Amino acid sequence: NAGVTQTPKFQVLKTGQSMTLQCAQDMNHNSMYWYRQDPGMGLRLIYYSASEGTTDKGEVPNGYNVSRLNKREFSLRLESAAPSQTSVYFCASSRDPLNTEAFFGQGTRLTVV
């Protein structure tokens, strides 16, 4: 049982490059989330999808776009990467829309130089 799987695990980008972070869950969950984690800042919500077909902005959406491809997959895209987007990105999912327990992936460590 894989749970929440994120790819890639590590990535280095040059300023201005674009990339997509992939996330897939095999728990038949309805809601999915993207958070970023920075030292001393905790986990901040970038975007979320309460259910298939919907997406909403979180606390720090600028510079990002998302796609809820299907019930299993939720991708995060950086169109023009900036050094301020250097962070660890976590995808999470929960069973019911905006319901209690969220299950997290292992994270993607992104460095923008």
Add this chain to the structure above:
Amino acid sequence: QQQVKQSPQSLIVQKGGISIINCAYENTAFDYFPWYQQFPGKGPALLIAIRPDVSEKKEGRFTISFNKSAKQFSLHIMDSQPGDSATYFCAALNSGNTPLVFGKGTRLSVIA
């Protein structure tokens, strides 16, 4: 505006001691308060959670104390062990309306 304020940022506790981490919130619509535990290189994982209709919840060595009138809740780790060394996050949500919002985290080190 930070919705959940967590303290301290870091904590060092002797093995066998009690670790206490505190959180405060402003939004009275929050109705679920979990604590997440994160080991280095891993994603956060749910440790224990409480709803505001009870003042305390205990699971093994971990206890959440909840004070609704003060809008505060805390995590107590009894008989702290080196294996408890991790980063702990408090969080809150309004079920069905808003996603989890997290505190900034507390790095706990339990030393022998």
